[in-house]
Amino acid sequence: MRRNAPATAASGYDAQLLIAAVDAMPCGFSVWNERFKLELFNQRFIDMFGLSEEKVVPGITLYKICELTIAEGRGAGLPLGVLYNSLKGRLERQKEHQRPGRLEQVVGDMIIRTSIARHPDIGWMVTHEDISEDVRQRRTELETKQQLLTQSTWFERAINSMSQGLCAFDGDKRLIICNRAYAEIYGLPEKLTAPGTRFEDILEYRIKKGLIPDGETPQSHRAKRMELVESETSERKFIEFENNRFIYILKNPMPGGGWIGVIQDVTEEQQKEELISERSRDLKLQNLRFEAAVKNMAQGLVMFDAERRLVICNDQYINLYNLPKKLARPGTRFAEIAAHQVRMGMVPDGCEDDFLQHIDRLIKDGGGKKTILEMANGSHVSVNYQPVGDGGWVSTHEDVTERQLNEARIRYMARHDALTDLPNRTCFNEEMERSQSRISRGDKLALLCIDLDKFKRINDTYGHGVGDEVLRRVASRLKNGKREHEIIARMGGDEFMLLAWPVNSAEDVGRIAQRILHDLGRPILIDGREFMISTSIGIAMAPEDGKDGATLMKHADMALYRAKGEGRRSYRFFKKGMDEAIQQRHKLGADLREALAQNQFKLSYQPVLELASNRVSCCEANLRWEHPERGILLPEQFIPVAEETGFIARLGAWALGEACEAARDWPEGVRLALKLTSSQIICPRAAENIASILKATGFDPARLELAVSEKTLAKKTKAKLGVLQQLRSMGVRIAMDRFGAGFSSLGNLGAFSFDKINIDQALMNEIELSRQNREIVKAIISLGGALGIVTSASGIEYEAQLDIVSEYGCTEVQGHLFSPAMPASSIVELLRTVEMRAAQDAGFAPASQLIG
Structure with missing residues (x-):
């Protein structure tokens, strides 16, 4: 210790004691007076600041100490004036009776804590404590704590970034740690994720929420889970299906008790696996179908890769080109197969020498299009070359030789x-x-x-x-x-x-x-x-x-x-x-439209005689046109024109109505007979129109007889027979007209029950001279008798004709031999006369009584 004045005897002991105490201090110690001069210091003070003992003596100024400190390199890098003013200012700011001020500074490789206290009598007492070790220890502890904090943060972030749920339980089944994914997967509230939470509490919470695997009850799930966590022998892995999710669970026991668990929602992965599995099955099925399709194709199929090597071909291709087995193996070069085709004559005629180039042109120019090739051996093969993206091609081949011949035959038949x-x-x-x-x-x-x-x-x-x-x-x-x-x-x-x-x-x-x-x-x-x-x-x-x-x-x-x-x-x-006739036909069509309005059409009636009773059974209405320029026109001269122009419906309706009005005055046993054309039968509502006319005229349908020719029934037979059936159901009699005229079809007689057969008048011409005509008429009458159908022969003009048909058993006859067609007024008179004569012949009352 150094001091500024020598000690007195009285105070010698105390002074020595003070010096010894100061020197024994572990820290540096110094006392400074009001003039900033050093009064007292110990060895530790000199050592700490690296000062020379010879230079540091009591009374040295603060300024000088600063010079020495800087000279020793312990001035903290500060200039002398700055260092001095800093220390001086710090001493001056320390007041008396104030708590000691502290200052820490780096001196060399030490960290020195300086404490300053001011005494009114002594001045400033300053202690200098080397706290380098404490600081380093504190810094180490701080760094360690920061590192642990950083590691903890990283660990927390890491486990919370995991897609899998992670949990750790101790030997007492209490939660040590869990991550966010664990809580989310199991739907846990925050309080159940705190360390120390019992596993049983977590389990019960999930059971109450109904979060248990499908197929399990709360009791069975609780028992299985407790058995799982209490097992300490081995690792356990399994997947549960819970709440429409697949949950993967890994439980790994830890030494000394407890376990680590990994939980993962693998629903998407399971679905992907199922999708992959399904696609795999589909692919396998498609392969099977493709293989079946290739094998069962009607065409031959072949595929070559970019290296012109065979990839696949089916049996049809092999058989078409008669390929040996060695050429049908995958990997066979196309050139080898082409050479075989050339030998077999199965290449396009004229392309034997450049067949490969020919195929190249077909692939390049005709990809995707069918081409029929006429082969050198005379066959025809339809080929379709389709390039493949990798540089190869696939093609189909079909022997169309027979088809080509058939198509040529069809084309020929279509034009011949x-x-x-x-x-x-x-x-x-x-x-x-x-x-x-x-x-x-x-x-x-x-x-x-x-x-x-x-x-x-x-x-x-x-x-x-x-x-x-x-x-x-x-x-x-x-x-x-x-x-x-x-x-x-x-x-x-x-x-x-x-x-x-x-x-x-x-x-x-x-x-x-x-x-x-x-x-x-x-x-x-x-x-x-x-x-x-x-x-x-x-x-x-x-x-x-x-x-x-x-x-x-x-x-x-x-x-x-x-x-x-x-x-x-x-x-x-x-x-x-020559075209004048056609012009006349057109004019006739125009005249038709005026004829009905001008009352140019007339009806006449020809009686039909029933041979057995010798009485008139019916009268046939015949239509005539009294044309003002061309005279009397027969039906065959204007009916076709009426049909062409569509006038036939009006004309037919007029004729039926007019005839029904006239026939009402006839005796009840005499029927009215008319002929229907094809157009009249197939016109819309034909049967309804006829029914309307009968109702309007009050004519009994049972007294009406409508005749249709076989020619009329030649087309649309089913529809026309349907109309006839409607008329039949109304009570109208139906006759087959001009039977034997060349359109005879016994099928019509079977398809419809006709009431009468009118034998074609042409067969009556020269019947007495033509054996052929006689045989035909005889057959028709015999057929009618067998079927119970009335037969009627028209065109009877001679006694010889009458004798023949009478002998054959014909039911009715009609012709000029008996009576020509008459107007309505004349036919009424004729019918009355016939009826009176028939009554007289039968022995009935005189004719005057019958007429009256």
Whole structure:
């Protein structure tokens, strides 16, 4: 210790004691007077600041101490003035009786804590304590604590960032730690996630919330969970399905008790696994289907990769190209298969030398399109090459040889007549269209319309089999007789067309027509029976008679009509006046609309005699048109026009109403007979219209007899028979008219119960001379008798005709032999006369009584 004044005897002991105490202090100690001079200090003070003992003596100033300190490198890096003023100011700020002030500063490698106290008598007492170790220890502890805090934060963030739930329980089944995912998965409130929470409390909470696995009860779930957590032997893993979720649970026991648990919601993963599994099953199924489809394809299928190596081919492809097994293996080069195809002749004709290049062109230019290749061996193969994205290709192959032949056959049949093998109407129309270019170049053409005369009689008499054979023979003669530049076609039925070019004159064409008449006029022998065929021909020439096919065909048809009208078995050239008949037909249609309003139509009635009673059973109404310019027109002259113009419905309704009004005055046993046309039957509400007329006129339906011809029933038979059935249900009698006229169908007699059969009048012509007609009439009458149907023969003009049909058992007869058709007034008088005579013949009252 150093002091400023020597000690006295009285105070020597105390001074020594003070010096010893100060020197023994573990910290540096110094005393400073009011003039900032050092009064007292110990060795520790000198050592701490690295001062020289020789230089530091009592009375040294604070300024000098600062100089020495800086010289020793312990001035904290401060300039002398700054350091001095800082220490001086700190001493000056320390007041008396104030708690000691403290200052910590770095001196060299030490941290010194300076404590300053001020005494009124002594000055400033300063202690200097080396707290470097304490600071370092405190800093280490702080750093350790900060590190632990950081680690704790990272750990908390880490476990809370886990997608899995994490929990740790101690040996007492109390929660040590859990993360956010654990609480969320199990839906735990915050209080149950606090450390120390009992596992049983967490379990009960979940049970109360109903959060238990499917298929478990609260009791079974509680027991299983407690058994699980109490097991300390091994790790446990399992998945539970709970609340529509799949929960993965891992329980890992810890040494010394307790466990760590990992819980994860794996619903999405399970669904993905199920989806993958499902897709895998689907893929397997698709593969099976693909394999089945490939094996069972009608076409051959083959696939090659970018290296032109075989990937797959089916049996159809193998069989089509007769591939040996070694060439059908995956990996086979296309060049090897192509070489085999060349050897087999199964390459496109003419491509044997560049088949590979040919395939390249097909893939490049025709990808996705079917191509039919005619092979060198004569077969036809339909191929479809489709490039694949990786550079390879897939193709299908089908042997269409038979199909090609069939399609060619179908194309041929579509344009040729099946019966005669001649070109048909379609083919001929195409040829007529092409002929227009020849006409425009100035070529002369001739169109001949050929029709067999009365061919229908052959079908009606000998059947369609014989008729078909006649047509085949005719076609053969036409085909064999035609020139190189002539085209012959069957247009339908017994109508043929011949197109001839080039022609020089009408004389040339006339010679062609004469040749046809000669060829077809020779007898035709079929099954020992000789047939003589006559032909009518109509001729139109281009460009005189028309410059297009439609006009030429129309004019040739008009010329044919003229040839038939002038005796048949001849030919006629078209002349411009021939279309006058058509114009007259159009005018007739216009006149029809006025005729009814002007009362030009008249009805007459022809009686029908019942042979057994010799009385009139009915009267047939016959319609006539008293045309102001053309005179009396028969039904066959205007009914077709009425049907074409749609006037037939009005005309038929007028005729029925007029006839019913007239027939009301007839004797009750006499019926009214009328004929119905096809148009009248198929018109809408036909039966209802007739019923309305009967009701309006008050005529008894049972006294009405309506006749329909077999020709009328030839088309739409079912619908027409339905109308007849409606009329029958009303009480109207139905007759089959013109039976035996060529449209005979016994099926109609079976399909509908007709009340009467009217034998065709044409069969009565020369019946006494024609054995054939007699046999037909006899058969019809016999058929009617067998079926219980009344038979009626019309056109009876001679006694001989009457004798024949009477002998055969015909029920009724009609004709001029008995009475012609009469107007309404005359027929009433006739019927009364007949009734009176019949009554007199039977021995009844005199006629005057009957009339009266």
